[in-house]
Amino acid sequence: MNPNSKSVALSGLALGLIGVCFILLLQEFVISKKAWEEIPRLFAGLAIPVPLAIFLAFCLAQREGPKREDPAPLKMVALLAASFFGTMAIGFIGHLSNSDISSFTTGPIIAESSVFSASVLNFLFFRSPPIAAVLSGASTSLTAIVIFLT
């Protein structure tokens, strides 16, 4: 296994995990809250990073090919843990401050879909393991916040 295909496998795995977290978040929202009036807002929260992601892909259209970088497991795990606890701290502050953006309707869904589209961009253009580690840590932490804090 050369490092190129290894980084491809790592990015794909991170993408799959983030997708699974995303689907679970949606199911949690729709089934447990039964908030059918909130569906357009939910859709808007899902769609908010999509035009920006398409614009960035438009700007980066020329750049292609993954970086040939050795994944270095210990550094990756450190990055993932740092991202996990950082997102957890931000979410806890938002939960304590009790503002509108930290409510269950908007905040975590916007963050989760931003993480998802950033992960898609990473998979298409960069394929760098550190970005994938940071993004999957943030996604896991967001799911934990939704399950435990709200």
Add this chain to the structure above:
Amino acid sequence: MKRTKLFKLQGWVSILLILIATLNFALSAEGEAEFLKIAIAPFGAISLLLFAFFVYNKRRENLNDDDTYGTGKVISGIGILLVTGLVVVLLTTFLGDVTNTLDRIIFSFAILIASVFFVFEKLRDFRSMALLTGVGEGITVLMIFFR
């Protein structure tokens, strides 16, 4: 990734988002409106669109895959994006009466859809890509935070 395909995708995504925003605003509209007014509301946008297509009948297309966009150009594009999103949000929130009743909602959003469709159909370059992105972002921010 072809730039032409991405531009087309962005245009349809923006139009779809404006349609969803119209649906959202129309479902939560308060005032009553006559049926005749609702039926006549989108025709202002249609006549404007026909006039614009009559005047500008050539497509300007400048989307080469070989160009590389530098940092300054990307930052200027993001500036256009922010200004457009801000204009959309300000026009539809602080003008107040624009989104009271159903016919006014249909009129204003039809004009927005018509201008977006004109830009999408006739002017295809980097700046109009930034403008379409700004409209999409602005309309989603409007839908989440201001209604």
